[in-house]
Amino acid sequence: xxxxxxxxxxxxxxxxxxxxQAEASLYYTLTDAHELIQAIGLKDFLEALYNEKQGRLLTxxxxxxxxxxHDRWEL
Numbered sequence: 694x695x696x697x698x699x700x701x702x703x704x705x706x707x708x709x710x711x712x713x714q715a716e717a718s719l720y721y722t723l724t725d726a727h728e729l730i731q732a733i734g735l736k737d738f739l740e741a742l743y744n745e746k747q748g749r750l751l752t753x754x755x756x757x758x759x760x761x762x763h764d765r766w767e768l
Contacts (some may be wrong), residue, residue, distance in 0.1 A: 736763035 730738045736759050740751060743759075751759065 734763060735766050736760060739763075 739759050
């Protein structure tokens with residue numbers, strides 16, 4: 694990697710910027726998810742996420758598994 698006297702070259706700065714943006718995006722996404730889970734509960738969050746991604750309702754066994762996760766999960 695080539696450094697100039699003024700500091701990092703444009704490529705280093707762009708890579709650093711992208712890395713910072715990705716980290717910030719991940720932080721805010723996780724923070725938003727945490728707040729949503731606190732508001733509606735883990736079970737409802739997981740059911741909504743599953744329904745959105747899979748396009749179907751949970752089976753009885755899947756609902757029971759979600760309930761176990763909900764009952765044992767703490768933030």
